[in-house]
Amino acid sequence: MKVPTKPWTLLYKIQQEVLPDTRHFLNEWRKKATKIPNDELRKQALSSIKEKAFHCEGGAVYGLLAGNECRKIIRFIVAYQTISDYLDNLCDRSTSLEERDFRMLHQSMHHALTPGKQPENYYQYRNDQDDGGYLSSLVLTCQDVLKDLPGFQNAQEAMHQLAGYYCDLQVFKHVEKNKRVELLENWFAGHKHEVPAMTWYEFSACAGSTLGIFCFAAYASHGLKIEEVNLLKNGYFPWVQGLHIMLDYFIDQKEDREEDDLNFIFCYENEEKMVQRIKYFKEKAEESIRSLPDWKFHQLINKGLIAIYLADKKVQEDKKLKRTAKRFIRFGGMPTLFFYLNSWLYRQGQA
Template identity: 65%
Template sequence: MKIPKTSWTLMYNVYKQVIPAVHEFLDEWRKRAETIPNSELRTQAIMSIESKAFHCEGGAIYALLAGSHFRSAARFIVAYQTISDYLDNLCDRSTSLDPEDFSTLHQSMLDALTPGASCKNYYEHRNDQDDGGYLAALVQTCQACVKSFPSYSAVQEENLLLAGLYCDLQVHKHVKKEERVPRLTSWFDSHKKALPPMAWYEFSASAGSTLGIFCLTAYSASHSALKPEEAALIKNGYFPWVQGLHILMDYFIDQEEDREGGDLNFCFYYKNEEEMLKRMEHFFKQAERSLRKLPDNRFHRLINNGLIAIYLADDKVKNDRELKNKGKRLIRSGGAPTLFFYLNGWIYRRRSGT
């Protein structure tokens, strides 16, 4: 399988290879979720699959980097993203505000990246416990996939670094409202020496993406002798700029919804909307620059263009004139590839009803 280098070939492979594989694996997990004994855990597991399938569709594009291991890489990405979406639902809709609970739940995301790690009682600090082995099965599926990839040992350290940031973010952002910003700013202060100039909420956004993990893992499947320094190059290509752009776009389209719900949204912390748009354009340009250093950089830069497009094709943007006008500015930043992916994303969402 050749790695796509143009907008057309990428979209062809997405429709022909990626989306069918994603839905095959998601159907398996949905059937498993339907058997969860505890009603609350069952509801959240099913909802996370029904409402967030597009996360798996987008993430599994990285399986195209895995060569003959495409299906195993796609299986890993779907399972790992399903863990992420399921835990996000549990934390967002939780009656618990206990950081220890959130930390124990997210230990599953670290175990999933560690072949041989034993599964724990991830629900130890909450009332709802019996998932019939659902979360453990997701973790073990991830472990089995990465164990079969010839160069996984070369990327594991970088994967765990990115996953550690992701898990820390999920703990800090789900505690009591009055504790969230102080925790997040203190966390940022402990990391900012190693970062380019950015605000605490931009660092938080950069930590909240799984794209770097998917990219690293897919490369570990297709390369027989990947070196740790090559893994570091790939990680640095994605963190912080690409991952930050990914999550800022997610928050960008959710602003009205989060304002109504009183939820944390990193876009709210910019001084004004002009600053927000300028910074998002900056993240896009910096992401372009960092991706040029990677192997297969044309593929990665197409993904960067697609990040803007896939979010701006959402109905939340279509139905909000002000958001739509701001979105047009971001599409112009991405140029022709972004416009192409935007039109494709718009058509696909209407056909699939997502």
């Protein structure tokens, strides 16, 4: 199967191949979530699938890099992203603010990347316990896909490194409000030598994406040489992942203000500085993508990501955000405008 390199062929394949499989797997997890015995865990599992399905739909596009193994990789991506979204809900609207609780929950994301590792009681440090095997099933599904991929052994360490960044971020940003920034600053101090010059909040954004992990899984499906691993990792981390999460925070500003949640966009001294830095991240992301195999596909995904976020109803319903979003679309160029219009029409059809 040929990897799409044009906006219209990519959209066609997403509609015909990616979305039907993604929705099939999501529906299976939704059914399983309805049977969770504990009220709070069931509520958060169902809410994460309902509110964040577009994370799975966006991530599953990486299945197109896997050729005949596309469906298998989509199965992994949906399961792994569902863990991520579920845990984000459990930590965001948490009945706990304990670091050890959040760290234990996120062990599941490392175990999901470790075929043969038996799931543990990830809820051991919280009151809500019985999920009827929901989280363990997600972990085992990820393991089941990864264990058969010919290139997984070469990719595994890099996938764990990206998962490590992600899990640390989720732990530190969800503890007690007065501890968050200091923990994140100290964490960044230990890692700043690994990335180009940036702030602690920009590094945190780079850590908060699962795209690099999905990219590795897709390429591992048809063998992955050791020398290609660093190429892929540097292609996605930090710039592509950073751009992805900056946009995520950009569209969440209103609700994060209302909920008093930490939003990295609020850390910029003014809007102009924020727009400049997001533009810079977008330029650096395009530069790093150029070194990747199938770079035209990755470039389309990057432009499509900008469009998907900017077509979100949170942006469309907020005049100030919409005005800034138009600037982002302009520096994304014609493919971004094309994806933006398609995303907007798609969301109108869902409304």
